[in-house]
Amino acid sequence: MNRGSLQDRELAVLERDRFQQLLDVLGERGYRVRGPTVRDRAIVYDDLTSVADMPVGWTDEQDGGTYRLKRRNDGALFGYAVGPDSWKKFLHPPVVRLWRAKRGDNGFQIVDEPEEVAKSAFIGVRPCEIHAIAIQDKIFLNGEYRDPFYQARRQDLFIVALNCGHAGGTCFCVSMNTGPKAKFGFDLALTEVLEADRHYFVVEVGTELGAEILREVPHEAASEEEKAAAERVVAKTASEMGRAMDTRDIEALLHRNYENPRWDDVAKRCLTCGNCTMVCPTCFCTTVEDLTDLTGEHAERWRKWDSCFTMDFSYIHGGSVRASAMARYRQWMMHKLAGWIDQFGTSGCVGCGRCITWCPVAIDITEELSAIRQSEHES
Amino acid sequence: MTMETLERMLTEHPFFKGLNKRCLQLLVGCASNVRFNAGEVIFREGEEAGLFFLIRHGKVVVETFAPNRGPIVIQTLRDGDLLGWSWLIEPFRWRFEARAVELTRAIALDGTCLRGKCEEDHELGYELMKRVAHVIEDRLQATRLQLLDVYDSVRS
Amino acid sequence: MAGLPGSLVPSPFRVQRVRRETYDTFTIELEPANGADGFPFAAGQFNMLYVFGVGEVPISISGDPTKRQTLVHTVRAVGTVTQALRRLKRGDVVGVRGPFGTHWPVEEAVGSDVVVVAGGIGLAPLRPALYYLLSNREKYGRIALVYGARTLQDLLYKSELEKWRSHLDLEVEVSVDTAAASWRGNVGVVTTLIPRVQVDPFHTVALVCGPEVMMRFTVRELESRGIEPEDIFISMERNMKCAIGFCGHCQFGSTFICKDGPVFCYAEIQPFFAKREI
Numbered sequence: 077m078n079r080g081s082l083q084d085r086e087l088a089v090l091e092r093d094r095f096q097q098l099l100d101v102l103g104e105r106g107y108r109v110r111g112p113t114v115r116d117r118a119i120v121y122d123d124l125t126s127v128a129d130m131p132v133g134w135t136d137e138q139d140g141g142t143y144r145l146k147r148r149n150d151g152a153l154f155g156y157a158v159g160p161d162s163w164k165k166f167l168h169p170p171v172v173r174l175w176r177a178k179r180g181d182n183g184f185q186i187v188d189e190p191e192e193v194a195k196s197a198f199i200g201v202r203p204c205e206i207h208a209i210a211i212q213d214k215i216f217l218n219g220e221y222r223d224p225f226y227q228a229r230r231q232d233l234f235i236v237a238l239n240c241g242h243a244g245g246t247c248f249c250v251s252m253n254t255g256p257k258a259k260f261g262f263d264l265a266l267t268e269v270l271e272a273d274r275h276y277f278v279v280e281v282g283t284e285l286g287a288e289i290l291r292e293v294p295h296e297a298a299s300e301e302e303k304a305a306a307e308r309v310v311a312k313t314a315s316e317m318g319r320a321m322d323t324r325d326i327e328a329l330l331h332r333n334y335e336n337p338r339w340d341d342v343a344k345r346c347l348t349c350g351n352c353t354m355v356c357p358t359c360f361c362t363t364v365e366d367l368t369d370l371t372g373e374h375a376e377r378w379r380k381w382d383s384c385f386t387m388d389f390s391y392i393h394g395g396s397v398r399a400s401a402m403a404r405y406r407q408w409m410m411h412k413l414a415g416w417i418d419q420f421g422t423s424g425c426v427g428c429g430r431c432i433t434w435c436p437v438a439i440d441i442t443e444e445l446s447a448i449r450q451s452e453h454e455s
Numbered sequence: 456m457t458m459e460t461l462e463r464m465l466t467e468h469p470f471f472k473g474l475n476k477r478c479l480q481l482l483v484g485c486a487s488n489v490r491f492n493a494g495e496v497i498f499r500e501g502e503e504a505g506l507f508f509l510i511r512h513g514k515v516v517v518e519t520f521a522p523n524r525g526p527i528v529i530q531t532l533r534d535g536d537l538l539g540w541s542w543l544i545e546p547f548r549w550r551f552e553a554r555a556v557e558l559t560r561a562i563a564l565d566g567t568c569l570r571g572k573c574e575e576d577h578e579l580g581y582e583l584m585k586r587v588a589h590v591i592e593d594r595l596q597a598t599r600l601q602l603l604d605v606y607d608s609v610r611s
Numbered sequence: 612m613a614g615l616p617g618s619l620v621p622s623p624f625r626v627q628r629v630r631r632e633t634y635d636t637f638t639i640e641l642e643p644a645n646g647a648d649g650f651p652f653a654a655g656q657f658n659m660l661y662v663f664g665v666g667e668v669p670i671s672i673s674g675d676p677t678k679r680q681t682l683v684h685t686v687r688a689v690g691t692v693t694q695a696l697r698r699l700k701r702g703d704v705v706g707v708r709g710p711f712g713t714h715w716p717v718e719e720a721v722g723s724d725v726v727v728v729a730g731g732i733g734l735a736p737l738r739p740a741l742y743y744l745l746s747n748r749e750k751y752g753r754i755a756l757v758y759g760a761r762t763l764q765d766l767l768y769k770s771e772l773e774k775w776r777s778h779l780d781l782e783v784e785v786s787v788d789t790a791a792a793s794w795r796g797n798v799g800v801v802t803t804l805i806p807r808v809q810v811d812p813f814h815t816v817a818l819v820c821g822p823e824v825m826m827r828f829t830v831r832e833l834e835s836r837g838i839e840p841e842d843i844f845i846s847m848e849r850n851m852k853c854a855i856g857f858c859g860h861c862q863f864g865s866t867f868i869c870k871d872g873p874v875f876c877y878a879e880i881q882p883f884f885a886k887r888e889i
Contacts, residue, residue, distance in 0.1 A: 174615070174619060174620075175615060182644045182645060182704060183625070183704020183705075183706075184623060184704060186615075186621075220856065220870060224616070224619070331882065334889075335496075360857070360859065361858060361859030361860070362852070362857065362859070364852045366664065366666045367664075372664060375664040379853075384859065389850065389860060391850050392522065392523050392848060393523040395522075396523070397849065397888060398888045398889075399525050403889075407862075407889075419867070500885050520888075521822065522823050546835055602788070604789070
């Protein structure tokens with residue numbers, strides 16, 4: 077995906093009743109379109125063909141350990157923050173078959189079946205999510221080894237970003253510098269504007285391809301008032317952040333606090349359920365399973381999402397290295413906030429707040445970090 | 456905590472049995488009364504061995520850890536035991552971790568300060584060395600016996 | 612997408628020989644089954660060995676890096692896959708992915724004395740380094756091998772140990788934790804042998820491999836002899852699944868043992884080496 081320069085970017089206006097056409101154009105171009113929908117009382121990401129399937133007029137109320145959908149008094153298409161899903165469910169699938177093999181002359185033979193993956197278009201990618209995708213790009217595409225499964229799903233990806241109009245109760249993208257406005261990594265970026273008599277999107281074009289797609293959907297150039305309205309939406313969201321994270325000197329701070337008693341404190345609350353790792357848009361750990369069938373003639377290797385919170389994760393020679401809940405929580409948080417920086421040059425946290433919302437006991441990563449920082453001032 | 460109380464505690468502690476008054480006086484200056492709650496870590500492997508302890512009441516474990524086995528207790532120390540001699544022997548770093556398993560009251564002694572005093576006052580130095588050597592010998596004998604694995608008669 | 616890279620998919624290797632070392636340890640010798648010339652690797656690296664339909668395990672390469680036609684691994688049979696490996700016979704096929712990881716700094720150590728400290732099966736990943744050092748003997752100063760195991764029966768490569776000792780220009784010190792009275796060799800933990808070794812601490816590179824507790828105590832002993840943390844190298848181990856830095860299992864502090872290790876310079880990992888549950 078190309079990045080348009082700031083000068084190139086044109087701003088257009090797309091009326092709400094033209095939105096379906098955007099989805100149609102992408103479908104006609106061979107994209108598998110995916111976006112938000114309501115299911116099981118949450119807003120999740122799935123295949124999307126019709127605007128009617130989107131969470132029209134829904135919003136979310138989020139706090140530590142709480143997620144509720146509520147009805148809005150308007151027909152906003154994107155009037156909510158983020159749900160339990162993140163785009164990693166498509167780019168880095170929860171379950172993937174790596175290869176299969178059968179017994180043969182030379183012992184065994186890998187069956188060579190090139191994967192068929194349709195190009196995708198993601199609708200409504202939040203700025204924090206764009207950062208999360210960029211972070212996963214660093215892991216899977218920019219290292220010594222490249223993951224072909226991620227690559228197949230990532231290449232030719234068309235991103236329609238959405239600048240947030242609603243701050244979730246647990247969001248802290250402002251302090252992480254990842255939102256609420258998308259600054260890079262999109263083909264088109266939309267800001268939804270709801271006025272008494274009008275419902276429209278201000279569209280920023282990010283790439284040539286984005287411009288091409290937009291050309292097929294009826295739109296107008298954005299007026300100064302419309303651009304200002306979009307700015308106001310984003311500014312309002314930025315002012316309503318539920319939390320903040322102070323990342324000053326974070327690596328050194330955490331590395332000198334391996335033995336801080338706060339870890340024991342959070343360990344008393346943490347159930348090691350792993351929800352945080354499942355919902356986090358950057359968590360990438362997986363495990364590998366080798367399977368065979370009853371004939372013994374066929375074998376397969378599968379890759380599945382895994383979590384550092386399990387006892388198995390660090391198992392060697394008859395025991396787990398991180399046997400205590402304390403060690404496992406510490407591993408997750410230290411890796412996310414400090415380890416990632418050493419490994420990939422960026423924090424692993426994008427401030428989306430999912431881990432706070434989906435933790436059954438409402439452990440708040442921003443609060444834990446704050447407590448550790450505080451404890452140094454007190455001693 | 457008065458100096459007299461500290462002096463009395465030192466005199467009463469089995470480790471200093473038989474130590475003359477002059478040497479005891481030198482020690483009081485480096486001593487303090489401490490207490491550790493159950494579960495509290497007293498010192499960690501690799502840390503500089505500054506303070507050492509004479510346990511008055513309580514229970515302390517000396518342990519190390521292996522990644523797959525977790526913490527492994529080397530020895531349990533109780534009332535009257537000396538905790539820590541690395542302050543006296545180069546490179547003056549703890550080789551193991553010590554943790555109180557019950558509420559423990561102890562006399563803490565400043566090893567660095569005492570070491571200095573021992574360098575100047577060899578009688579004090581010798582008296583302390585004698586007592587520490589005795590403890591080390593006891594522990595070494597115990598360790599050798601532990602190594603013999605005398606209870607397991609099946610393995611070769 | 613076309614065929615998956617060799618880093619993801621095992622290549623077939625044929626078993627030439629499975630040789631018993633001790634009651635639970637064996638050495639397996641492999642040759643490429645698909646006509647490849649050999650298997651280049653550097654001392655200290657490891658492979659993922661796959662038994663069809665059973666599973667995959669990370670095993671250090673324990674053979675001679677200059678003899679690439681045969682790929683050698685010394686394995687301890689402790690789980691399903693390693694026990695399945697032990698049951699293989701000549702002609703059976705094993706899958707191999709690799710080589711992965713960092714290697715012992717045998718080239719950087721040229722001109723120095725070298726002390727190799729091995730505990731138990733830790734001698735296996737060090738053997739390739741010893742082969743390299745001995746075949747380039749003139750490039751190094753004094754070389755010493757210090758090796759400890761639980762009992763006499765647990766010593767690996769006994770005939771090679773004797774052969775190495777017979778090289779008058781290589782010091783070999785062996786010790787066991789316990790032994791019967793008929794054993795005239797050293798009894799005591801391997802760290803007790805370190806003070807005897809005749810090397811110049813200011814120009815020595817130390818290569819250490821064994822159980823983590825043993826490595827911790829060995830490093831302390833080496834340091835107290837004046838060897839700098841920058842000159843001490845250890846080989847670490849953690850749970851491993853993918854071997855290419857994607858699954859996250861092998862993380863140790865901020866490092867991935869499959870990519871940043873398994874061989875580490877002690878100075879780099881010093882901050883978290885002695886910390887629990889890392």
